[in-house]
Amino acid sequence: MGDHALSDRVGNGCLDPENFKQFKLVKRSQLSHNVAKFTFALPTPTSVLGLPIGQHISCRGKDAQGEEVIKPYTPTTLDSDVGHFELVIKMYPQGRMSHHFRELRVGDFLAVRGPKGRFKYQPGEVRAFGMLAGGSGITPMFQVARAILENPKDKTKVHLIYANVTYEDILLKEELDGLTSNYPDQFKVYYVLNQPPEVWDGGVGFVTKEMIQAHCPAPAPDVKILRCGPPPMNKAMAAHLDALEYAPEMQFQF
Numbered sequence: 001m002g003d004h005a006l007s008d009r010v011g012n013g014c015l016d017p018e019n020f021k022q023f024k025l026v027k028r029s030q031l032s033h034n035v036a037k038f039t040f041a042l043p044t045p046t047s048v049l050g051l052p053i054g055q056h057i058s059c060r061g062k063d064a065q066g067e068e069v070i071k072p073y074t075p076t077t078l079d080s081d082v083g084h085f086e087l088v089i090k091m092y093p094q095g096r097m098s099h100h101f102r103e104l105r106v107g108d109f110l111a112v113r114g115p116k117g118r119f120k121y122q123p124g125e126v127r128a129f130g131m132l133a134g135g136s137g138i139t140p141m142f143q144v145a146r147a148i149l150e151n152p153k154d155k156t157k158v159h160l161i162y163a164n165v166t167y168e169d170i171l172l173k174e175e176l177d178g179l180t181s182n183y184p185d186q187f188k189v190y191y192v193l194n195q196p197p198e199v200w201d202g203g204v205g206f207v208t209k210e211m212i213q214a215h216c217p218a219p220a221p222d223v224k225i226l227r228c229g230p231p232p233m234n235k236a237m238a239a240h241l242d243a244l245e246y247a248p249e250m251q252f253q254f
Helices: 002-012 096-103 135-149 173-182 209-215 231-243
Strands: 021-032 035-041 056-062 068-073 084-090 109-116 128-134 157-164 187-193 223-228 251-253
Touching: 021 084, 035 109, 056 096, 068 096, 084 096, 084 135, 128 135, 128 209, 128 231, 135 157, 135 173, 135 223, 157 209, 173 187, 187 209, 209 231, 223 231, 231 251
Parallel strands: 128 157, 128 223, 157 187, 223 251
Antiparallel strands: 021 035, 021 109, 035 084, 056 068, 056 109
């Protein structure tokens, strides 16, 4: 324990923005054929990672050729989850960092640096967030939504549109549906699928201007629309938002 643990608890956290630090993998749960949840221990059971809301970490690994790779990831945990942090990772066949996570076993260490990111959030700074997420781009949205909803003093409303190819691709669905049922007046999610199942009550195809109009707060000075997805989606969403007359300061891209 000693002074080190105390400094963690005061909120300095365990991250270093300049240097990579090693965190031990203590649990790995396979969520689907290509998605797993990795739980990493922090130095003490009361340590916090020290990640500001909506910021991310850089993870370093080796690809199949043994070359070094560094990629950004957003934990699905908050600093209220003491003693550990979690990453939900989708592993792509050709992904260089995916290779590293596929090979990672309990007891191994992951090199992490941070925090990183331009997003700053003060509770109550907006009346409502619209969120446009695609695929793995859900992780920063989930983190921001959780932080808002789990803070009883924060009344900000959160409207999420979450796009994927198939139903199986939806990350954190159980968690998102849990937020919907626990905070029905504050959190709404609209799922959009490119290849929906036979019975489906969400959106179909790509996220359209009309979907944004129907499911996100209208342009206003106290509204912000966040986006995070594959580059083609981000580009299309930016064009939709401009067309719907959301001013640049009402938009943020992770």
